[in-house]
Amino acid sequence: MSEGLDYKFLVETFFVALSGVPTALFITIVALLVALPLGFLLALTRINQFPVLDRVAQIYVSFVRGTPVIIQIFIIYSSVPLLLASIFEKYNIEMNVYDVNPIWYAFIVFSLNTTAILIEVFRSAISTVSKGQLEAAYSVGLTNVQAFRRIIIPQTLVVALPNICTATVNLIKATSLGYALSLQEITLRAKVAANVGYNYVEAYIDIFLVYLILCSLVEYLFKLYEKRLSRYRAVGI
């Protein structure tokens, strides 16, 4: 205990933790692919006060935002297998629910979670683009879809991008909770390596560094993209 940090272990475990990055990124990307379009569409229902869907989205957001992610994971992880088991039984599907790769539960939880966050992000971003531009688009003969694709969404994205970046970084960090699903991601891998010789401090430093590097990199990429997208805003200001 008195010899301080085990540097050899520190370096080795850094790479063990690093090997969990693909899993963390995979979950992040799947969650974003689901949440970006879904969040945008549900934000539209909120803005246009679309009957029923609007209320459903509102309740959904408060449920997700008002509960810890770890509890959402536990709920999905314990309830979905039961649900699946009854479905499998009903349709005579020969499959053991406990063979399902736990990464699917991570996909579900993090997609649901990020969708709720992005609904609110897009809701405020869309309302910054004046309704007049949409009317102008109609008046020059654009359809609804064309107007959104060419005029509204590009401007919404620029406004929303800093918040999407925050949501993405939070999402990457939250994938560390995947250890509760025994997912082979960054945190779990380093912790398992530490179990052998009780080198927890080294392992935690490694985990810390891997998330820090990963998140900084993601933030940097978002900054670059934001700069590219917002050319039309940068010039005059």
Next chain:
Amino acid sequence: MMLEITNIHKSFGENEILKGVDLKIEKGDVVVILGPSGSGKTTLLRCINFLEKADQGHAIFGDIDVNLKTASKKAIHGIRQKIAFVFQNYNLFNNKTALENVTEGLVIGRKIAKAEANEIGKKALDKVGLSEKYNAYPIELSGGQQQRVGIARAVALNPDIILFDEPTSALDPELVGEVLTVMKQIAKEGTTMLVVTHEMSFAKDVANRVIFMDAGVVVEEGSPKDIFVKPKEERTRKFLKRVLPEDYIFYI
């Protein structure tokens, strides 16, 4: 008859804004609608272009004959292809350059090849005196320049009629002139125009017909001379007295 609107009604909640307005416009007409604020002028324009859905009313537009309340998406799209709109607040696409603003409707709405659309767009911008500003974003332009891009965007579509909704009301006074000059020029070229404005000089000098609206109905209409020099209705006289300087004398 190019555009004929009959019996158009529109309410917002309890408030009836249009109470059965009729409107006829011939090719080449420059029609100015005058009236106090809240009289329904802007709503009338917006209903013609389906930016608001009328509660009742009928429109004949060239070969298209529609009920304004129940018009199909296709009919609306067809009518919008024939009408261009210039907005009070310009409503330029902020993420597009001046030239892209003008060509957007041509390339995306009308499927014209990009090179050809750029030619048309540049010509339209030249016409409004913005040859130097093809690649400027709206944020880099003054209000007057933005509105001139708005007019170029309308002109480039080569529409049957251009609707102007108080095109100078949001401008600083010293910028009003440049926009009116452009409007006079395109009127002179024979463009059919329906203009809601508070610029009496434009109505007097450019319009061939003036419509006075108040409280959701057309009170009277006629040539600028009819309306400004010898208005028949008391309401028109009161309005003109309010908006025109006391020593204002008309030479027509």
